[in-house]
Amino acid sequence: MKHRITTHQHLAVAGMALAFTITAPAWAASESLLYVKPPETAAAVLAPSGQRLALIVSNPQSRQALSVMDVPLNRPPRILQSYAEANVLQASWINDQRLVVRVAVTGPEVPLDGVALIAIDQDGGNERLLTSWRAWTHIPGTHMKSRVLTYGWDLLSTVEDGSADILVKERGGQDKQRLGRLDTLTGELRRLGDDVTFRAVQWVFDRAGDMPALRVRQQGRDRIVVKDSEASEWRTVWERPTADPDMPSPLALENGHELLVATRSGGDTEGLFVLDTRNGRLDPEPVLRVARYDVGPALVDRQTGKAVGASLVTDRPTSVWFSERLATAQRDLDAALPGRFNQIRCTACETSRFLVVHSSSDREAGEFLLYDTEQKKLVQIGRERPGIDPATQGRRTLHWITARDKLALPVVVTHPAGVSEKAALPTVVLVHDGPWERGSDRRWHAEAQFLAARGWRVLQPEFRGSTGFGRRHLEGGAGKLGEAALDDLADAVAWAAGQGLTDPQRVCIAGTGFGGTAALLAPVRSPGVYRCAAAMAPFTDLRTLDEETWFATSAKAPPRPFQELLGDAAARSAASPIVHAKAMKWPILLAGGDLDHQASPRDLDRLEEAATQAGAAVERIHYDEAHGFTSPANHADFLDRLAAFIDRALKP
Incomplete structure (x- = not known):
């Protein structure tokens, strides 16, 4: 280059x-x-x-x-x-x-x-x-x-x-x-720094680039340490075992001693609290906490270093402003752009006359606008996907359903445009990667809208192990991802059929990465629920998977120890599609990159051979890719092949 x-x-x-x-x-x-x-x-x-x-x-x-x-x-x-x-x-x-x-x-x-x-x-x-x-x-x-x-x-x-x-x-x-x-x-x-800062995993910086507060990790313990002045020594104000789910994450230091932190503090969802660095006491009253959804991150004015708000994702991206100036701007924007998800993006939030706004919806991929706070005027900067007419896109809704063990599960549904939402349609269950990630919300989603445009209803269940919905939801699948998470997917299908949204005889499941692994396992776990399964870059043999490989492309550390989340050797074997290949009798679309160092193409070849011998009709696609798509042309080709595969499998 x-x-x-x-x-x-x-x-x-x-x-x-x-x-x-x-x-x-x-x-x-x-x-x-x-x-x-x-x-x-x-x-x-x-x-x-x-x-x-x-x-x-x-x-x-x-x-x-x-x-x-x-x-x-x-x-x-x-x-x-x-x-x-x-x-x-x-x-x-x-x-x-x-x-x-x-x-x-x-x-x-x-x-x-x-x-x-x-x-x-x-x-x-x-x-x-x-x-x-x-x-x-x-x-x-x-x-x-x-x-x-x-x-x-x-x-x-x-x-x-x-x-x-x-x-x-x-x-x-x-x-x-x-x-x-x-x-x-x-x-x-x-x-910069010393032996303490070298062991930090999170930093709080002031506007001059100094570090008044850190979260450090050493020998299985996490500590929050602070400096009262540049010349003073680090002192510990909070300490817990590394695996403690209530360990606070430092976000911003205000007034010299008020450290804004994100923590569950004994509750289910993560909220924002104030830790007094003078005495190490956490204020029991949260600055912000929301039922069902984790809060974060804090929105910090880079000029002042103060938190002016917080963001969270409910059924849509949401900003809660502590600043009256920004709260007023948000109200004005929401009134000017009704029915949209309007996000203010700023650095000098309290002083800048102009604010960047990202506005989207379930049908609009998004556009950037410039907001003049003095003249109350919006000017469009540009749209993300002007080639797609929002009128052709489907409505997206979020529903909370009850799993078989009574856990509340969010499910996002994409309804094809121009089709009655009371019609029982052939359905695609789209499984997100992860498992320790947030899957979807009501914002425009490329794959879901592409599939819905072909007349299929699309379900995107936030199976247990997904992030953003509190501790019980996150940890509900620990050690049994081959069981509980797959049951969540089947429960979402049963719910959609019961609501008259889905034709239960015409359901296919698809996913990428872990979502692909789940797509391959789901018909084995729940016979008769799915007609076909499609997987892109799936992990087909979890018995040989190590932590370094699994998280090689992750920007975020796992919330629980790797072995604890995936389970023991028996659980990992049960969650490996290759172990169940002889039971696969349905159409399978199996795609992957020949340069993939995470989901081995050799493992995909082994699964193809074993499932074909068992009687499955396997369509295998090779791409000159690593783990995921870097070429839009390859990605588009996969979507076209996926649509053709589903169309063949779900024909009446």
């Missing part, structure tokens, strides 16, 4: 109501591709002063490019980073003049220099490569060392002190993690 600026490229202005348009992608249009190609506008981030806007947009090669435009939006944006074979994944303002950008070459495997952090001024000057996908810093043929950091280093946070510095962290295990303050103009790295 060449780290060069593409200059003199401008996007056409289309009036104040629509800030700009993007050139259509080079590839041929197809319906499935509209659902999975990169968004035409993927991000919009205001500079600290609110006078500039950084955008991630789709370029003519349908790669993600970086552009900057002035606020108000009366001039066309400037393209700063644009590549034919790489995507700009993230952009953050370092100060009002300078950005730090994460870039990655597209493809299933990362080539040399294929992932990088780059700093660049808003006018295109002073571009500097900060990190690169290399394991060394020496310059070949010399005795010199480059200041470009190796792939182990990544962006941790920006610093709100007006400097050109950022905070970086060396990625690796949680035994020790090195931190540094990096000058993005010179590439000079200053190491």
